[in-house]
Amino acid sequence: MIELKEVYKTYPNGVLAVNGINVKIRQGEFVYVVGPSGAGKSTFIKMMYREERPSKGTILINGIDLAQMKDSKVPLLRRNIGVVFQDYKLLPTLTVYENIAFALEVIEENPKTIKKRVMEVLDLVKLKHKARFLPTELSGGEQQRVSIARSIVNKPKVVIADEPTGNLDPETTWEIMDIFKEINDRGTTIVMATHNKDIVNNLKRRVIAIEGGKIVRDQARGVYGYES
Structure with missing residues (x-):
């Protein structure tokens, strides 16, 4: 590997x-x-x-x-390769959902797949209920969970x-x-x-x-x- x-x-x-x-x-x-x-x-x-x-x-x-x-x-x-940083590196003007979806949008994944996959990883990090929140509305731990969700949304090895x-x-x-x-x-x-x-x-x-x-x-x- x-x-x-x-x-x-x-x-x-x-x-x-x-x-x-x-x-x-x-x-x-x-x-x-x-x-x-x-x-x-x-x-x-x-x-x-x-x-x-x-x-x-x-x-x-x-x-x-x-x-x-x-x-x-x-x-x-x-x-x-998914990368997770100490300082989260979330885009401040995008919602939780949009931050994660962005990783799939840049590779032109179809919208249906994007929605399905984003909700799957949000469920894994237990943040489905905050999908429409901005990063500034989250705690540090929640922001890191979003960062992790973003890192795995492409199913990296x-x-x-x-x-x-x-x-x-x-x-x-x-x-x-x-x-x-x-x-x-x-x-x-x-x-x-x-x-x-x-x-x-x-x-x-x-x-x-x-x-x-x-x-x-x-x-x-x-x-x-x-x-x-």
């Missing part, structure tokens, strides 16, 4: 953010990416949806090499989440994690960068720990912490 081979990323200022990473993530896995600030987690995550391009190495997703991909092909890639609970209180965090768990149980691969020790230690899944741009630990049912 996802494979990184000898991947390096050096920024123009000379910072080596990713230093020779090799890793494979199989279809259907749930993987946490942990590490201290500045460890290279965000760069690692961003390269998986081509927000960043590696300086060297190969990144394969479903057999497609992102390192060699033309910029014109990136939108097509992102139709098959992979969802990449970058600190998706970073702005949420503990109770809301667990509500969000229950949704991610259900998405994963349905067969979607999830790769999640997080600083939240409680999530990692209680909802045990594979843990990839990064320090200094390198993978220092990779455990099938790991715990938080950076020691190798």
Whole structure:
């Protein structure tokens, strides 16, 4: 599903953010990416949806090499990868329904299919009753649920989440994690960068720990912490 081979990323200022990473993530896995600030987690995550391009190495997703991909092909890639951000990134002038539907409208899906699929994902995140609300009328947790619904409306095989609970209180965090768990149980691969020790230690899944741009630990049912 996802494979990184000898991947390096050096920024123009000379910072080596990713230093020779090799890793494979199989279809259907749930993987946490942990590490201290500045460890290279965000760069690692961003390269998986081509927000960043590696300086060297190969990144394969479903057999497609992102390192060699033309910029014109990136939108097509992102139709098959759901991305969830810490700050939601919802369009403020669109309703909940419209924010989610937009992902299908850009690929010219027919209106009947759009309505059916949007209502399905709104049901999954338990927000059907707020379909006509604007993002500003929702709590942070509700906005994140909309963001998750938008990320899966295209039925992607992979969802990449970058600190998706970073702005949420503990109770809301667990509500969000229950949704991610259900998405994963349905067969979607999830790769999640997080600083939240409680999530990692209680909802045990594979843990990839990064320090200094390198993978220092990779455990099938790991715990938080950076020691190798």
